[in-house]
Every structure is written in C-alpha cells, then in structure tokens.
Amino acid sequence: MYTTVNEDGVLNNYATEPQMYYAEYPAIWEQRKYVIQSVFATMIVTTLVLVGLSVS
Numbered sequence: 001m002y003t004t005v006n007e008d009g010v011l012n013n014y015a016t017e018p019q020m021y022y023a024e025y026p027a028i029w030e031q032r033k034y035v036i037q038s039v040f041a042t043m044i045v046t047t048l049v050l051v052g053l054s055v056s
Helices: 028-055
Strands: 002-005 011-014
Touching: none
Parallel strands: none
Antiparallel strands: 002 011
C-alpha cells in the first residue's frame, strides 16, 4: 500500500492501482462461441416465459 503523511501527521493509505491494458477485439472463434451462448440463453428464457404463461 502507498502511504502519505500530511503536515499534521495524519496518514493517508492508498491502494496500488493495477496496470491498465486495452481489451482486444474477440477472435472469430470467440464470436461464434458468443453466438452459440446467446442462442442457448434465448431458448432458456423463452422456455421459462412460455412455462410461466402456461401455468398461470
């Protein structure tokens, strides 16, 4: 931790900041994986909505 002391003797503690980096655009295989995940998520949500509507 990074600590400073002012003229009154009060300590201020600061956490160390992580090194920043820029995100990279996802590769083609990652984009395909995201599409497959979104299809499954859409199917699950649709199924849950239809079951909820049929029960009520």
